[in-house]
Amino acid sequence: MKKTFYVTTPIYYVNAKPHLGHAYTTIFADTICRFHKLMGEETFFLTGTDEHGDKIVQAAESQGKSPQEYVDEISSLFKNLWPELDIENDKFIRTTDPYHKECVQRFLQIVYDKGDIYFGEYGGYYCFGCERFYTEKELVDGMCPDHKKPPTYIHEENYFFRMSKYQDWLREYINDNPDFIQPEPYRKEVLSMLKEPIGDLCISRPKKRLTWGIEMPFDKNFVTYVWFDALINYLSAIGWPDSEEFKKFWPAYHIIAKDILKPHAIFWPTMLKSAGVEIYKGLRVHGYWKVDETKMSKSLGNVVDPLSLKDKYGVDGFRYFLMREMHFGHDGNFSEKNMIERFNADLANDIGNLFNRTLSMINKYFKGKLKSQISFEDMDKELILLGKRSLNNYITSFESFNSAEGLENLMIFVRAVNKYIDSVAPWTLFKNKDLDRLNTVLWVVLICLRKIALALWPVMPSSSEKMLNAIGLALDVKSFDFKREVDDFSTWEISDNLPKNLNLFPRKEVFKEEKPKKEAKSSKNEEQESYIDFDVFQKVDLRVGKVLDAAKHPNADKLLCLKVDLGEQKPRSVVAGIAKYYKPDELIGKNVVMVANLKPRKLRGEISEGMVLAVHKKDGLQVLAIDGEIDPGSKIS
RNA sequence: GGCGAGGUAGCUCAGUUGGUUAGAGCAUGCGGCUCAUAUCCGCAGAGUCGGGGGUUCAAGUCCCUCCCUCGCUACCA
Numbered sequence: 001m002k003k004t005f006y007v008t009t010p011i012y013y014v015n016a017k018p019h020l021g022h023a024y025t026t027i028f029a030d031t032i033c034r035f036h037k038l039m040g041e042e043t044f045f046l047t048g049t050d051e052h053g054d055k056i057v058q059a060a061e062s063q064g065k066s067p068q069e070y071v072d073e074i075s076s077l078f079k080n081l082w083p084e085l086d087i088e089n090d091k092f093i094r095t096t097d098p099y100h101k102e103c104v105q106r107f108l109q110i111v112y113d114k115g116d117i118y119f120g121e122y123g124g125y126y127c128f129g130c131e132r133f134y135t136e137k138e139l140v141d142g143m144c145p146d147h148k149k150p151p152t153y154i155h156e157e158n159y160f161f162r163m164s165k166y167q168d169w170l171r172e173y174i175n176d177n178p179d180f181i182q183p184e185p186y187r188k189e190v191l192s193m194l195k196e197p198i199g200d201l202c203i204s205r206p207k208k209r210l211t212w213g214i215e216m217p218f219d220k221n222f223v224t225y226v227w228f229d230a231l232i233n234y235l236s237a238i239g240w241p242d243s244e245e246f247k248k249f250w251p252a253y254h255i256i257a258k259d260i261l262k263p264h265a266i267f268w269p270t271m272l273k274s275a276g277v278e279i280y281k282g283l284r285v286h287g288y289w290k291v292d293e294t295k296m297s298k299s300l301g302n303v304v305d306p307l308s309l310k311d312k313y314g315v316d317g318f319r320y321f322l323m324r325e326m327h328f329g330h331d332g333n334f335s336e337k338n339m340i341e342r343f344n345a346d347l348a349n350d351i352g353n354l355f356n357r358t359l360s361m362i363n364k365y366f367k368g369k370l371k372s373q374i375s376f377e378d379m380d381k382e383l384i385l386l387g388k389r390s391l392n393n394y395i396t397s398f399e400s401f402n403s404a405e406g407l408e409n410l411m412i413f414v415r416a417v418n419k420y421i422d423s424v425a426p427w428t429l430f431k432n433k434d435l436d437r438l439n440t441v442l443w444v445v446l447i448c449l450r451k452i453a454l455a456l457w458p459v460m461p462s463s464s465e466k467m468l469n470a471i472g473l474a475l476d477v478k479s480f481d482f483k484r485e486v487d488d489f490s491t492w493e494i495s496d497n498l499p500k501n502l503n504l505f506p507r508k509e510v511f512k513e514e515k516p517k518k519e520a521k522s523s524k525n526e527e528q529e530s531y532i533d534f535d536v537f538q539k540v541d542l543r544v545g546k547v548l549d550a551a552k553h554p555n556a557d558k559l560l561c562l563k564v565d566l567g568e569q570k571p572r573s574v575v576a577g578i579a580k581y582y583k584p585d586e587l588i589g590k591n592v593v594m595v596a597n598l599k600p601r602k603l604r605g606e607i608s609e610g611m612v613l614a615v616h617k618k619d620g621l622q623v624l625a626i627d628g629e630i631d632p633g634s635k636i637s
Numbered sequence: 638g639g640c641g642a643g644g645u646a647g648c649u650c651a652g653u654u655g656g657u658u659a660g661a662g663c664a665u666g667c668g669g670c671u672c673a674u675a676u677c678c679g680c681a682g683a684g685u686c687g688g689g690g691g692u693u694c695a696a697g698u699c700c701c702u703c704c705c706u707c708g709c710u711a712c713c714a
Contacts, residue, residue, distance in 0.1 A: 185642055189709075192641055196710095258708080327650065330643095331707085338649085338663095345663060349676060357673035364672070404650090408662075415662095415677095422678045427671065507674055556712035558638095577638095577713060598714055611714040 005036040005043045006249035006281075010256050010264075011050040011093060011233050014074035015059055018081050020289050020306040020334065021257060024322050028286065028403065029255045030087040031323055034458035035398045040481035044249045046237045047082070048093030049075040050230045052213045052223075067212050071096060086315050086461050093237040095214075095229055103236035104229055105217040107275055112218050116165065116274045122158040122202050159204035159222060166270035167198050173269065179282060181265055182401070183329035186258065186285040190265040198266060203228045231268045235277065251281040255401075258285050284401045287331035306334055313508065316460035317343050323403040323459045340508045346407075350414050351452065352505035355467060357421070358445050359501050365430050365438060368498040374440045383420045384489045387413050387448055391486045394455055403459065410455050417448045446471060447489055454485060463504055470502050471495055541597035542636035544626055545572070545610070550584035556604040560584060564610065566596060567633025575608035581621050593624040593636060 009029045012022050026047055033045040051071040060070035071094070079092050093100060111117055171194045174180055174187065181187040204222040205213065213223030234252055238245040256264050264283050272279050291306055310318040321339045324346065326332035362368055376384070390413040397406035421441075429438040453467035457475065468475050472495025545564035548571050553559035560579045563571040574594070595611040602608070614621040 189641060193709080195640085262709090325649080330650085333649080341648095341663065344674095348674060353674055353676050355673095357677080359673090361672045408650095411662080418677055419679095421672080422670070425670075425672090430672090501673085503674060505674080507676085553712075558712045575712095575714070579712085595714075601714060603714075604712055608714055 002040070002042040004249050005033070005041045006238070006252040007033050007036075007043070007045055008234050008237075008252050008254050009047040010254075010260060011048040011095065011230060012078055013050045013053075013055075014071050014078075015055045017074065018078050018307070020291065022078070023081070023085060023307055024289060024326065025255060025257060025286070026082060026087055026089075027085055027319050027322055028326075030085075030089070031319070031403055031458045032253075032255070032398070032401055034088075034461065034477075037477050038454065038457055038480060038482045039395070040483070042248070044091070044238065044245070045089045046091050046093060046234065046252075047078075047087075047089045048091070048233060048237070049078055049095070050233075051075065051094055051096045052229055053226065054210055054212070057210075057212045068096070084315070085310065086319065091237050093233050095233060097236075099239075100233060100236040101214050103240060104214050104224060104232045106241075107232050107235070107271075108224060108228060109217045110275045111161065111271070114274060114276075116162040117159055117203070118162065119157060120160050120200075122156050122160075156206065158202050158206070159216065159219070161201040161203045161228070161271070161274070163201045163267065163270050164197060164199055166273050167194060169273060170194060170266065170269055173279070174265075180279075181283045181285070183285065185329060186261060186265075186283075190261065193262065193266065201227070201267060227263050227267050228271070231263065231271065234280070240277070251278050253282045253284060253401075254280060255284050255286070258287055261285055285329065286326065287329060289326070289332050289334045291334045309336060309339060313339060313343060316463045317347060317505065320347060320407075320459055324407045325404065327404045328400075328402040343505065344507050346411060347505040348507040350411065350418065351456075352503070354414060354418055354421075354452075355449060355470075356501050356503060358442065358449060359470070359498055361426055362442050362446070362498050363500045365426070365435075366442070368500070369496045370443050370446065370494055370498075371439050372443075372494060374443050376440070376444070377437075379420070379424065380440065380444045383416060383444065383448065386416050387451060387489065388486055390416075391451060391455060395483070395486070398458070407459065410452065413448070414452060417445060417452075421445060443494075446494070447492060450492065451485060451489075454482060466504060467502070470499050472498075538637075539597075540595060542613075543567075543594050543596040544591050544630050544632060544634045544636065545574075545594040545596075545612075546632040547587045547590050547592060550582075550587040552579060552584060553604060553606060555606075559603060559606075560587070561606055562587065562612070564592070564594060564612075565632040566594065566610075567631060572596075572609040573607050574610045574612060575603040575606050576612045576614075578612070578614065578621055578623065582623065587623070590623065591626040591628075591630050591632075593626070 007029050009025050012018070029045060029047065033043050037043050049071070056071060057067050060067045063070060065073075075094055082089060082092075095101075108117070171191065174191060174194070178187070181190055203224055203226075204216055204219075205225045207215075207221050207223055210223055210225075213225065214229055216222040216224055234254065235241075235246070235250070238249055240246045240250070254264055254268075269279050289306070313321075317339070321342050322332075324342060325334075325338065362370060390409045393409040394406045394413075397403075397409055424441050426438055426441055429435075429441065449467070450471055450473060453464050453471070454475070456467070457464035457477075465475060472493070543566055545566045547562055548565050549563040551561050553561050553575065556579075558577050558579050560576050560582065562574045562576060564574050565571045572594075593613040595613065598609075598611050600607055600609045613624045615624065
């Protein structure tokens with residue numbers, strides 16, 4: 001039976017249009033999947049869209065559409081983009097698909113029957129204007145980002161997943177399986193998250209507030225919320241629990257960006273464990289693209305959507321750049337300049353030109369037809385040995401999801417072939433009429449090109465197929481084994497009608513950078529960073545305030561709650577992190593220095609309408625205070 | 638503030654359990670070839686491996702400390 005390989009991208013949330021990040025993850029998954037196909041495995045590649053939740057309902061309303069209309073529209077943007085990027089997914093799942101809903105309910109029921117779901121109280125910040133909860137992180141300075149009003153802390157009954165029950169198991173599992181989460185830094189990060197209690201997971205929302213979701217199978221008044229809906233797509237897409245596909249392909253490798261590490265590394269394995277489903281095979285985490293806008297078509301004065309560069313440089317050039325430039329686990333730098341440089345150096349100069357010069361010589365010296373009788377000399381054997389070694393390294397790299405390293409290993413081989421041609425100098429052999437040797441040399445080069453073209457297929461399927469067609473090999477991935485291809489450099493059928501040339505990657509114009517201008521600009525920026533203008537300082541409203549009252553914060557032991565008179569109608573409520581250094585009584589009556597126009601914000605539930613200035617000393621903090629009688633509210637400048 | 642990751646040539650990164658003159662690609666400069674997309678090949682320059690201290694016969698590699706960047710997190714207003 002064939003080895004199988006199942007790889008997924010996250011399902012993308014349809015509140016935004018596809019961008020570079022989506023494209024990268026999906027191209028990466030496609031490349032990895034194609035690599036495994038090339039290795040002779042039976043593969044399944046899943047991507048799709050995540051379509052439930054309140055944000056979707058709101059976005060739809062704002063456009064005057066029904067949620068279904070809205071998600072249909074955005075989802076199709078994703079679905080239609082992938083073929084344009086030569087991405088061949090086996091399935092495109094949508095969380096609004098009926099089979100997915102059924103599957104989620106089935107999963108929930110199993111976990112519920114096991115006793116891992118309980119009904120409990122949930123507290124959170126709720127904005128009545130938005131009719132929704134906000135996490136503390138979403139709040140801007142303690143306010144609802146839309147209504148600019150403080151939300152209300154309310155309690156609500158909800159269903160919870162007993163995630164904490166599996167914390168110890170998960171920690172051990174990750175310790176025992178170093179390959180489970182990779183690259184290593186992310187594995188360590190997850191282990192460090194697991195040092196703290198992970199708590200239980202709130203997995204429902206009452207229907208009275210949110211209907212756009214999947215109904216809880218054991219309570220019609222609730223829908224499931226976010227992760228129980230989304231993560232289960234990896235199972236529902238292949239027909240868990242009974243389908244042939246599920247039996248064949250599960251467990252999966254999940255490819256994600258670092259922002260959703262926690263749900264995939266902690267929620268998902270514990271969910272699977274609870275439901276008694278085999279744990280997924282591995283999580284592979286990549287970084288972000290830092291888009292350098294100053295280097296993007298600066299001369300035109302407009303910022304270019306990175307995705308649009310696929311049209312300018314071709315899908316293959318675009319895919320190659322992304323796969324070559326992002327080092328696995330690191331963040332990558334995306335700029336048009338880097339893209340052109342990479343395109344010219346690797347694709348145009350090294351690979352493209354190598355193909356072209358070879359075909360040209362075969363045509364010039366042998367009219368496009370080589371003889372198969374050959375005998376290798378030491379030089380030839382050395383090149384072949386090096387080829388096998390670098391291709392094996394290429395395989396190892398791609399097996400561990402490291403596309404940049406894999407392509408670098410391939411480039412070592414490409415450079416070696418160019419060097420081989422130079423040191424053999426076929427043009428001299430031709431002059432000397434040493435045609436047998438010349439035939440052998442070109443034959444060796446051509447077979448190397450075949451291997452190189454095959455190795456490029458996962459990253460640049462279209463260009464790879466052009467190369468292979470040119471040398472007479474129609475690639476049938478279904479019956480392929482790249483490993484065998486790497487081991488055997490001696491037998492193959494050669495086309496006796498090779499083309500005169502093949503200009504795959506025409507060089508791109510090098511980006512013109514106006515260096516002096518740029519330097520001037522950057523030094524100016526530095527200046528701007530280390531100084532603030534006077535008018536910025538003037539915006540800070542510093543005033544003297546008299547502390548009328550001070551008390552310990554009810555819900556925090558490092559904070560004090562003060563009432564400060566600023567000469568206004570009502571004294572201000574101010575929270576200060578000085579409980580370690582001051583007793584409440586010591587502060588009463590002091591004239592302190594305050595920032596009076598700081599945006600109010602809640603700290604552990606108490607509103608703070610200003611900031612008390614203090615000096616940082618070796619042994620703690622000393623509040624700035626003014627001696628003598630001063631009118632509260634006096635301005636400081 | 639806490640935890641984690643990082644700081645190696647102009648740029649992107651490798652550097653195995655500490656061991657001879659710290660590597661690769663790109664970029665730069667010089668030379669060679671002419672089959673080729675002014676491409677290819679060779680040579681060269683450049684790094685007190687973030688700073689300081691320590692362990693050791695020997696440290697980019699181990700320990701301490703400080704600085705900076707990024708991520709998560711917080712009882713930072």
